[in-house]
Amino acid sequence: MSLPDDVLNIDTPENVIFGYDVAGIGSRFLAALVDSIIILLSQIIVFATLFFVLSSIYGNLDDLDDSLMAWLMALIGLIAFGMLWGYYIFFELLWNGQSPGKRWVGLRVIRTDGTPITLSETIIRNLVRLVDFLPAYYGLGVVIMFINDQARRLGDLAAGTLVIRDQATVTLESLDTKTASRDLGLYAGQSIDLDLPVNRLTNADLRMAEEFLRRRYQLANRQQLAGQIMRALYQRMDLSPDGMYHNPEDVIRQIVKNHQTATETAADETTPNGPLT
Numbered sequence: 001m002s003l004p005d006d007v008l009n010i011d012t013p014e015n016v017i018f019g020y021d022v023a024g025i026g027s028r029f030l031a032a033l034v035d036s037i038i039i040l041l042s043q044i045i046v047f048a049t050l051f052f053v054l055s056s057i058y059g060n061l062d063d064l065d066d067s068l069m070a071w072l073m074a075l076i077g078l079i080a081f082g083m084l085w086g087y088y089i090f091f092e093l094l095w096n097g098q099s100p101g102k103r104w105v106g107l108r109v110i111r112t113d114g115t116p117i118t119l120s121e122t123i124i125r126n127l128v129r130l131v132d133f134l135p136a137y138y139g140l141g142v143v144i145m146f147i148n149d150q151a152r153r154l155g156d157l158a159a160g161t162l163v164i165r166d167q168a169t170v171t172l173e174s175l176d177t178k179t180a181s182r183d184l185g186l187y188a189g190q191s192i193d194l195d196l197p198v199n200r201l202t203n204a205d206l207r208m209a210e211e212f213l214r215r216r217y218q219l220a221n222r223q224q225l226a227g228q229i230m231r232a233l234y235q236r237m238d239l240s241p242d243g244m245y246h247n248p249e250d251v252i253r254q255i256v257k258n259h260q261t262a263t264e265t266a267a268d269e270t271t272p273n274g275p276l277t
Contacts, residue, residue: 020114021165022150023107025142028163032138034101039087043080050076085126092122098166108166109156117161125155194251198259200237206259209233209252216249226252 054072058064064072091099097109097117109117109125117125132141132153141153152162212229216222230248233255234241 020110023163023165025145025151027105027107027165028145028151029138029142031099031101031105031107034104035087035099036101038100039084042087043083046079046083047076050079085129088126088129089119089122092117092126093119097122102163102166106166107163109161109163112160112162117159121159121161125159125161128153128155128158131155194246194254194258196239196255196258197237198255198262201233201255201259202236205233205236206256209256213253213256223248 058068088099092109095103098107102108109122111117111121129141132138132144132155134140138153141155144153144157145151148157150162156162209229212225216226226248230251231241233252
C-alpha cells in the first residue's frame with residue numbers, strides 16, 4: 001500500500017497560490033535506491049581501477065607494510081565518502097534539485113518557500129544525510145519522515161527543504177523569465193470586450209501573464225493558475241473580479257492584447273509622420 005502524498009500550498013506576495021504535491025516515503029525510497037545503485041557501481045569501478053593501478057606498481061598488495069595499508073584504507077574511505085556526498089551535491093546543483101534517481105522517479109528538491117535550492121541548502125541537507133543514514137540505510141531518516149507531515153528527513157529540516165513531485169506546474173520565478181517564443185495566441189479563443197486600466201500593470205505583471213499564455217498548454221494546473229493570475233492582475237489594477245463571468249484565461253489574453261495595443265498606439269503617436277521641413 002502506497003502512502004498518499006500531501007499538498008503544499010505557497011501563497012506568494014502577489015496573492016497567487018501554487019500547489020506542490022509533496023513526495024511520499026515510497027517514491028523517495030525508490031529514488032534513493034536508484035541513486036545508491038549508481039553510487040555503488042561507480043565506487044566499484046573507481047576502486048577496481050585503483051587496485052589495478054596499485055597492483056601494477058607494488059605487485060601483491062598483501063605484501064604492503066602496515067603503514068601503507070593504513071594509508072590505502074584511509075584513501076578508500078575518503079573516496080567513498082567523497083563520492084557519496086559529492087554525488088548528490090553535484091547533481092542537485094546541476095539539475096536544479098534533482099539527482100539521477102529523483103529525475104527517474106519524477107521528484108525534485110525545493111526550498112520550503114517554493115524557490116529552487118542553492119549551494120548552501122544542498123550542502124546542509126547532504127551533510128546531515130550521514131545522520132539520517134544511521135543505524136542502517138536511512139533508519140533514522142525513515143522514522144523522522146513518518147513523524148513529519150511533509151515526509152521531511154533531518155537533512156530537509158536542517159536545510160529548510162522538501163521533496164516534491166516534479167509535475168508540469170510553474171512558479172512566479174519561472175513566469176518572470178521571458179522565453180524565445182512570442183506566440184501568445186492572443187487571437188485564439190473567445191474575443192471579449194474589456195475596458196481595463198492596463199496602464200496600472202507593471203512589467204513584471206505583464207511578463208507573468210505572457211508566460212502563462214505561452215506555457216498554458218503544458219500546465220497541469222492550467223485553470224487554477226489562470227484564476228489566480230487574473231485575480232492578481234485585477235488587484236494590481238485596483239479592480240474586483242467579483243461577478244466576472246468570463247473565462248479567466250480569456251481575460252488574461254485580453255489584458256495582454258489591450259496592453260500591446262495601447263503600447264503600439266502610444267508608439268505611433270510619438271513617431272513623426274515624415275521628415276521635418
